[in-house]
Amino acid sequence: MKPLQxxxxxxxxxxFSSCKKGLxxxxxxxxxxxxxVVTEKGTPLGSATSYPVNASAxxxxxxxxxxxxxxxxxxxxSATTVSIQPISNLAPLGLSTGYxxxxxxxxxxxxxxxxxxxxxxxxxxxxxDFLWINTQNNDGTWSGIKNSVVDKATKTITVETTHFxxxxxxxxMDLTLTPARATxxxxxxxxxxxxxxxxxxxxxxDLLVPLSPVKFGPNTKVTEEQQILLATQQxxxxxxxxxxxxxxxxxxxxxxxxxxxxxxxxxAPGTVPNPAKVSLSVNMVARKxxxxxxNYMLVSEVTIIGSPYYLRLKVDxxxxxxxxxxxxxxxxxxxxxxxxxxxxxTDEGFLQIAAGYYANSNLTNSFTINIKKTTSGSYxxxxxxxxxGQADEMVFMPASNGIGYQNNYVVRSxxxxxxxxxxxxxxxINTSFTKxxxxxxxxxxxxFSGTLYYNGLDFDSQCxxxxxxxxxxxxxxxxxx
Numbered sequence: 001m002k003p004l005q006x007x008x009x010x011x012x013x014x015x016f017s018s019c020k021k022g023l024x025x026x027x028x029x030x031x032x033x034x035x036x037v038v039t040e041k042g043t044p045l046g047s048a049t050s051y052p053v054n055a056s057a058x059x060x061x062x063x064x065x066x067x068x069x070x071x072x073x074x075x076x077x078s079a080t081t082v083s084i085q086p087i088s089n090l091a092p093l094g095l096s097t098g099y100x101x102x103x104x105x106x107x108x109x110x111x112x113x114x115x116x117x118x119x120x121x122x123x124x125x126x127x128x129d130f131l132w133i134n135t136q137n138n139d140g141t142w143s144g145i146k147n148s149v150v151d152k153a154t155k156t157i158t159v160e161t162t163h164f165x166x167x168x169x170x171x172x173m174d175l176t177l178t179p180a181r182a183t184x185x186x187x188x189x190x191x192x193x194x195x196x197x198x199x200x201x202x203x204x205x206d207l208l209v210p211l212s213p214v215k216f217g218p219n220t221k222v223t224e225e226q227q228i229l230l231a232t233q234q235x236x237x238x239x240x241x242x243x244x245x246x247x248x249x250x251x252x253x254x255x256x257x258x259x260x261x262x263x264x265x266x267x268a269p270g271t272v273p274n275p276a277k278v279s280l281s282v283n284m285v286a287r288k289x290x291x292x293x294x295n296y297m298l299v300s301e302v303t304i305i306g307s308p309y310y311l312r313l314k315v316d317x318x319x320x321x322x323x324x325x326x327x328x329x330x331x332x333x334x335x336x337x338x339x340x341x342x343x344x345x346t347d348e349g350f351l352q353i354a355a356g357y358y359a360n361s362n363l364t365n366s367f368t369i370n371i372k373k374t375t376s377g378s379y380x381x382x383x384x385x386x387x388x389g390q391a392d393e394m395v396f397m398p399a400s401n402g403i404g405y406q407n408n409y410v411v412r413s414x415x416x417x418x419x420x421x422x423x424x425x426x427x428x429i430n431t432s433f434t435k436x437x438x439x440x441x442x443x444x445x446x447x448f449s450g451t452l453y454y455n456g457l458d459f460d461s462q463c464x465x466x467x468x469x470x471x472x473x474x475x476x477x478x479x480x481x
Contacts, residue, residue: 042087101164177300383426409453409466420463
């Protein structure tokens with residue numbers, strides 16, 4: 001494939017309102033016809049690790065150290081092999097890596113404790129008070145476990161189970177401002193709302209709670225706001241204290257925010273501020289049953305841009321933002337230090353999006369998509385197994401040292417003879433194009449999400465599978481050809 005060298009041609013084109021009513025003040029249930037969320041099974045993110053166990057008490061830990069299985073004496077009546085397989089976490093409001101525990105279909109004589117470990121990076125904007133453990137059912141639906149125990153001091157979540165299946169960390173409420181991240185052009189507005197999940201039947205008393213999505217918006221009734229609190233019994237109400245821009249009720253040169261009934265509207269300033277990233281937040285007080293009130297700060301990060309064309313990339317929780325220069329007269333303030341993205345079509349007909357950060361004129365990181373795509377709609381990237389011989393590519397280089405995350409990977413494991421076997425696979429990366437320009441100087445808009453993999457030079461000798469890295473992004477770009 002002959003690349004466009006897009007990174008080197010810069011010079012060429014250079015929600016809530018106050019709850020006045022209690023949970024029992026309105027008996028209506030606006031979610032009585034809610035449908036639980038159904039997803040595919042998670043895909044493996046590495047080799048399964050097997051552990052021999054017997055009738056004795058033991059604790060086994062996943063290879064990444066993030067999941068402990070605490071097995072009491074007598075849980076297994078005979079020698080058994082227990083396996084832990086890391087998988088992608090597709091649970092509603094899921095966090096971090098999921099795990100497939102085997103053997104499935106076996107009922108233990110005594111409950112086994114699952115203890116998940118989490119980090120601040122795993123949490124992101126999630127609130128620890130809203131964490132629980134999820135499991136996927138045979139029909140693809142998900143259930144949250146009400147009696148999950150969160151220990152903030154040790155950053156662990158535990159639950160007991162009498163069976164193995166797919167298990168993940170998740171949240172029973174999502175009070176994250178939506179969108180959590182956004183790009184806003186100068187003088188434009190952004191609507192903020194809140195999303196969440198709740199049980200489908202408010203009268204359920206069992207421990208497994210089927211999950212159904214709820215989206216709060218400008219027309220959401222107060223009764224719906226109260227209903228979501230039934231996902232757990234401890235929360236009675238939330239009261240809004242204030243909306244803020246960069247920690248102040250008056251945003252000044254960073255824009256302004258206008259609270260609505262159950263939403264807010266942000267107005268960007270007339271010029272790009274320095275720094276261009278603005279923090280929008282709402283301060284809430286949660287009233288709890290038999291517990292002290294708790295304050296929660298929900299935050300949305302907004303980037304103000306002068307040019308409407310950009311690529312926003314997120315890798316393992318870290319965010320990178322690239323601007324398309326040379327379109328509409330937009331140029332970088334410093335020709336030696338800048339971030340940029342360009343978009344075009346290669347001689348072979350691949351759409352190419354190429355981006356990078358430059359420091360002192362040196363490329364410090366880069367991101368490239370080469371995709372055989374010519375129309376709007378959804379599309380999953382192919383790899384080297386493409387029968388046409390022309391594979392799609394997605395590559396992120398986090399530094400200039402040659403280490404790259406790619407959309408193909410290798411699963412390695414040892415056979416009965418202790419020889420290392422390798423299986424080559426294509427990463428699951430989905431794209432969605434809402435605009436796809438037909439020619440030069442037309443717009444391309446879309447988003448992507450999935451997993452990229454790093455395959456170290458010594459992974460083969462260690463019989464180690466490629467390492468998974470979560471990636472997502474969105475873009476609005478102008479085709480240069």
